[in-house]
Amino acid sequence: MEFEIIIIGAGPAGLATAIRLAQLGYKSICVLEKGAAIGSHILAGAVIEPNSLTELLPNWQDSDAPLNTPVTSDHFWLLSSKRSYKLPTPPQMRNDGNYIISLGSLCRWLAEQAENLGVEIYPGFAATDCIIEDGKVCGIFAGEHRIQAQHTILAEGAHGSVTKKIIQEFTLDKDCDPQTYGLGIKELWQVPYENLSPGKVIHTIGWPLSNDTYGGSFIYHMQPNLLSLGFVVGLDYPNPYLNPFAELQRFKHHPDIAPQLQHGNCIGYGARCITEGGWQSLPKLEFPGGVLVGCAAGMVNVPKIKGIHTAIKSGMLAAESIYEKTSFQSKFNASWVASELKAVRNIRPGFQKGLWRGLINAAFDTYIWRGHAPWTFKNHADHLQLKPAKDCKLIRYPRADQKISFDRTTLLQYSNFRYTEGAPSHLIINNPSLPVEVNYAIYQAPEQRYCPAGVYEYLQDEQQKIYLQINAGNCLQCKACDIKDPQQNITWTPATDGGGPNYSSM
Amino acid sequence: MRCLVAVKQVIDPYVHIRINKEQTAVIQENVKMAMNPFDEIAMEAALQFKEQGIISEVIAVSIGAPGVQETLRQALARGADKAIMVMSEKSYNPLSIAKVLAKISKQQEVDLVLMGKQAIDNDCNQTGQMLAALLDWPQATFVSKLQLESTSLIATREVDGGLETLKCKIPAVVTTDLRLNEPRVISLPNIMQAKKKPLTEISIEDMGLELNNQIATTTIQPPPKRKAGVKLNSVTELVDKLRNEAKII
Numbered sequence: 001m002e003f004e005i006i007i008i009g010a011g012p013a014g015l016a017t018a019i020r021l022a023q024l025g026y027k028s029i030c031v032l033e034k035g036a037a038i039g040s041h042i043l044a045g046a047v048i049e050p051n052s053l054t055e056l057l058p059n060w061q062d063s064d065a066p067l068n069t070p071v072t073s074d075h076f077w078l079l080s081s082k083r084s085y086k087l088p089t090p091p092q093m094r095n096d097g098n099y100i101i102s103l104g105s106l107c108r109w110l111a112e113q114a115e116n117l118g119v120e121i122y123p124g125f126a127a128t129d130c131i132i133e134d135g136k137v138c139g140i141f142a143g144e145h146r147i148q149a150q151h152t153i154l155a156e157g158a159h160g161s162v163t164k165k166i167i168q169e170f171t172l173d174k175d176c177d178p179q180t181y182g183l184g185i186k187e188l189w190q191v192p193y194e195n196l197s198p199g200k201v202i203h204t205i206g207w208p209l210s211n212d213t214y215g216g217s218f219i220y221h222m223q224p225n226l227l228s229l230g231f232v233v234g235l236d237y238p239n240p241y242l243n244p245f246a247e248l249q250r251f252k253h254h255p256d257i258a259p260q261l262q263h264g265n266c267i268g269y270g271a272r273c274i275t276e277g278g279w280q281s282l283p284k285l286e287f288p289g290g291v292l293v294g295c296a297a298g299m300v301n302v303p304k305i306k307g308i309h310t311a312i313k314s315g316m317l318a319a320e321s322i323y324e325k326t327s328f329q330s331k332f333n334a335s336w337v338a339s340e341l342k343a344v345r346n347i348r349p350g351f352q353k354g355l356w357r358g359l360i361n362a363a364f365d366t367y368i369w370r371g372h373a374p375w376t377f378k379n380h381a382d383h384l385q386l387k388p389a390k391d392c393k394l395i396r397y398p399r400a401d402q403k404i405s406f407d408r409t410t411l412l413q414y415s416n417f418r419y420t421e422g423a424p425s426h427l428i429i430n431n432p433s434l435p436v437e438v439n440y441a442i443y444q445a446p447e448q449r450y451c452p453a454g455v456y457e458y459l460q461d462e463q464q465k466i467y468l469q470i471n472a473g474n475c476l477q478c479k480a481c482d483i484k485d486p487q488q489n490i491t492w493t494p495a496t497d498g499g500g501p502n503y504s505s506m
Numbered sequence: 507m508r509c510l511v512a513v514k515q516v517i518d519p520y521v522h523i524r525i526n527k528e529q530t531a532v533i534q535e536n537v538k539m540a541m542n543p544f545d546e547i548a549m550e551a552a553l554q555f556k557e558q559g560i561i562s563e564v565i566a567v568s569i570g571a572p573g574v575q576e577t578l579r580q581a582l583a584r585g586a587d588k589a590i591m592v593m594s595e596k597s598y599n600p601l602s603i604a605k606v607l608a609k610i611s612k613q614q615e616v617d618l619v620l621m622g623k624q625a626i627d628n629d630c631n632q633t634g635q636m637l638a639a640l641l642d643w644p645q646a647t648f649v650s651k652l653q654l655e656s657t658s659l660i661a662t663r664e665v666d667g668g669l670e671t672l673k674c675k676i677p678a679v680v681t682t683d684l685r686l687n688e689p690r691v692i693s694l695p696n697i698m699q700a701k702k703k704p705l706t707e708i709s710i711e712d713m714g715l716e717l718n719n720q721i722a723t724t725t726i727q728p729p730p731k732r733k734a735g736v737k738l739n740s741v742t743e744l745v746d747k748l749r750n751e752a753k754i755i
Contacts (some may be wrong), residue, residue, distance in 0.1 A: 001695065036518075037538045105536055120701070125694045145694050190524075225527075267524055402734070416538070418520035497691065502521055504536045 003120075004028040005322070006140055006149035008127040008162055010038050012103065012308050013294025014155030015110040016056055016315030022117035024323040029119045030149070031111075032142060034126035034477075036418075036498035038111040039104030041477060043186055043272040043506040045218050045228060046103045047071060047095055047201060049306055052313040057113060066105040069223045071095035072199030077256070079207040084256045090366055092303040092344065095201055100220045100228070102505040103308060124498030127162050130290075132169065137289030143496045151322055152290035155315065158275045159479045161493055163296040172283035172292070178381035179277040179298050180348070182215065183480045185248050185452050186230035186506060187411065188268030195260050198223045203305065204257075205355065208250050213237040214351040214358070215244075217251055218305065219260065226505075227260060234276060235382040235450075235484050236352065239392040243449035246397035249405035253398070261404050269414040270506050271452035271478040274307070275300050277379045279338075279345040284329065291318045291328045301340055302348040303362065310337045343371030349379055386486045389444035408454045415453075415476055416502035419495055425472035426499075427455065427481065428491040435468040438487055447490075450480050476501050507656075507676070509552045509561045510611055511586065512621040512633070513545040513568050515577040519626055529725045532627075541577045544622020546689040548682040551652060552620050553585040553690070560654050561618070563587050567610055569594055569603060575705065583692045583700035590614075594710035602717040604636035609713055611641060616677070618659075623648050623681040634681035644674035650685040 005021055007014045010033035018029050035041035050067065053060055060067070074095050077084040111121050131139040131146060139148035140162070154163045158181060167173050200221040209215050214234030222228055231248035252261060275281070275298035282299075285292050294311030301310060317335055321328035332338055346365050351358030365373055400406050429435060439445055440458055447456035453474040458466055477500045482492035517523065517532065518540040524533045541549075555561040566581035568574045569592040578589040592606055611619055619641075624631035638645035646652075650669070651662035656676075663670045664683050710717070738744050748755045 001698065039536070040538055102536070108536070120698070122694060122697060124692075125697075142694050147694075267522075414522055416518070416521045418518075502518060502538045504521070504538065 001145065002139075002148040003030040004149065005030070005151045005153065006147055007031045007153040007155055008140060009033060009155035009157060009160070009296070010035075010111055010121055010123065011042060011107060011155060011157050011294065011311065012110065013157075013296070013311035013315045014153065015107060015114055016052075016312040017153050017155060017293055017319050018114045018119045019056060019110065019117060020316045020319030021322065022114065022119050024319060026323075027118060030147065031114070031119060031121040032125050032127050032140070032147075033121065033123040034494045034498065035500065036124045036502060038121065038123050039107045040123070040502045041500055042104040042107050043184070043270045043503055044103035044308065045186070045220060045230065045305070046101055046308060047098050047220065047306060048101050048106070049098050049304075049309040052309045052316065056312055056316055063113075064109070066109050067099040067101055069100040069198050069221075071098045071100060071201050072197070073201065075200070075202040077202065077204045079204050079254060079256075081207050082255060084204070084254070090303065090362070092301070092366070093203065093305065100199065100201065100222050104503050104506050106308075126494035126496050128494065128496065130162060130166060135288055137166070137287060153318060154290060154292045154296045155294050156296045158273045158295045158298070159483055160296050163292060166287055166290075167283050170284075170287040172287060176283050177277060177280045177379035179275055179281045180379045180382050181235045181273045181483050182232040182276045183235055183244050183271065183273050183450065183452070183478060184230055184232040185244055185271045186228065186269070187248070187266050188506060189227040189229060189261055189264045190225055190267050191227050191261060191264030193225055195262060195264065196221050196225055196227065207254070208247050209233065210239075211354045211356065213239070213242065214348075214355070215247075217248075219257070227264065229261075232274065234351070235273070235480065236380060236385040238385050238387045239395065240386055240389050240443040240446040241392055241395045241449065243395065243397060245408055245452050246449075249400055250398055252404045258404055266406070266411065266414055268503065268506050269411040270501055270503050271476045271480075273479045273483060276302050276348050278302055278348060279341040280376055281379050282341070285332055286327065286329050291321075293318045299337065299341065301344055303344045303366075310340065313337050346373055346375070346377045349377035352380065383484055383486050383488055386443055386446060386484070388442050408452070412453055412474060416504070417474065417476065417500060418502065419473045419475075419499035420497050423495065423497065423499065425470055426493045426495045427470055427472050427475065428493060429468070429470070430489050430491060431487070434487050434489045436466050439485070440466055440468075443486060447481055447485065450484055452476060452478060452480070456481070507561045507618060508563045508565065508614065508616040509555070509618045509620060510565050510567060510607070510614060510616040511545070511549050511552045511581070512607055512619065513549060513566050513577055513581050514542040514622070514625045515539050515568060515570055515574040516542045516625055516627040519543060525726050525728055529727060530723065532726060539573065539576065541580055542622050542625045542627075544624060544626070544682055544684070547684065547686050548620040548622050549581055549584055549586065550687045550689040551682060554687065555654050556585065565590065565614055565616065567592065567607065569598070569606055569710065571595055578705055579697070579700050580692060582703040582705070583697040584690060585696075586703075588703060589705045591705060591707045592710050592713070593707055598717055599719045599721050600630045600632035601636055602719065603633050604640055605715050605717060606710065606713060607633070607637050608640040609715060611637075618654070618676060619679045621679075621681055623683050634679050638679040641677070641679070643677050643679055645679045645681075646672060646674060647681045648683045649680050650683045652680060652686065
């Protein structure tokens, strides 16, 4: 099989690349998507800044694009366990002209636009590797099938498995800081109309996280009666007892949050890691035979809490550079995406020293330096930040009440996940003795807590010996384990048969 | 021998079902759809006969909104030779569906119709039987073993008391049960080639049939939620509860 262009991943970046290439006259474009359907592995908050979508498809408003809820108000709260303090909304977080969307629905719509332009999209098939010949990528492998292509576009999103190999193979990250990530866990609720004012955007920081952990929540009120709610925890958290899922569950009981969920039903659950490294963690975007676009490289504007607009734009720039036979890297560096990411580069790393110093730094950087500080803070690798359990405080979480808060198994069913029975595990433990000897002994098994699907379980066998059981059939493919494992001992690989969650409007 | 396989698009069996606010329908927007698993088995049976050289052509047919095209593409990717999509924005009762399938069976001059014993969305289990009656063909339903000869077929059916084997003349209608076979997995090259296979679209209104729904759905409700269990301290307490509260002993 041969195509001019092969794109891995049908997210906003990959589909924007495909659409722009088709608009420029390319006829032979193939998009592979590991999810069983378009959007089934897509999860985001999400608020979109529609600037780049308008650039890509100026008539989106006339063609049923699923941007149905314009943002009407922005709220930024600092929480204590009982109260909330309204903070001024920072300029990056203002959402005038933006929309609350389901990114899954947007991707389905983008895929339709792409198919109308002649792009071939194949969901249910994961790319597993690249074909590398004479130091150049010339296509991909999907299991045993070879697909040759003149250009290979990696649009896998945060911490893609093929992207990870290519970054290593071509040392694309030799001049940048390590990438850092946040783990986002999201629930979609159907709530009574009186709980809701569509268009309302709430972000919170503070409780229930402690000062040394970066993170916060988002609550978006969507048309007609949906509430998109989630919690993002920076994966550089130090305390191995932290459980991001349980943080989200107890967060929902805050007196200013719980009333919004009253008499509602959870209808969707899922999790996904997002990139937080920003400008200084961007690897080289080009390699022989292809490019990285969107969050495969890491283009989230963290203070804005947005990356869809940058993903779309980066895809368009990649397409244009292929058409013009110019360098994508220089085109990208000269674009507004680069200047946007550069301007906010010092805000997220400022939180490495805790919430308060982070907020003060963010205020100085935004209002005084206005993004032009003469320094650039370094990012640190997430997996090196975990402290031994003996140096940390045990965190006790309240029990789920089964009305507002739930246990993982209950919520997991709302991700509609499915894997082929008896398929080999797609989660690979490189050194099988490390989990018990290091993760369990020193860190008290952090993967039992950070995994939002309960994939990792330490159990005792008949001889009272501890062993690690991997329930790979629960995996939501968020990739937290591949990122956070202190020994980098877990390798996430895609399930090759479209297995995984089946998000419907996440 | 030509074979028609009816494939219905249903909500993917692994998706959590949601009911609309008015309690009149199951929400289908943005929900992952799939081929009815019983129809997958029917399709597999047809393809195996084709590979054995008994059937010369396998035609897939589906009725529904434009989205069913995806299910037909999957049928083509599995190995069907051509597909017919009967476009209909409205959903119809089994009798109307059987009328449409009867007309297509005659038009396409098929000798065998294979379909799942029921669809997993409404579990009607009627269309195959009605189709056989409309065509005045013999029928073999709930088939778990099937042998095809030039003028007849031998089918083993799963019935309440065990297995029943019957022989009938062809043309016939056969509805398939779970144990008949295990459907194949679609490969990437096959789904790519399926894009080039013929898929004919016709509108249900252009079929010249009088189609009426005799049954209207008034409400749809989720099953009652299971109550949380309680922990008991002794067997005596358990026996007491079983006797006086549950009243089952």
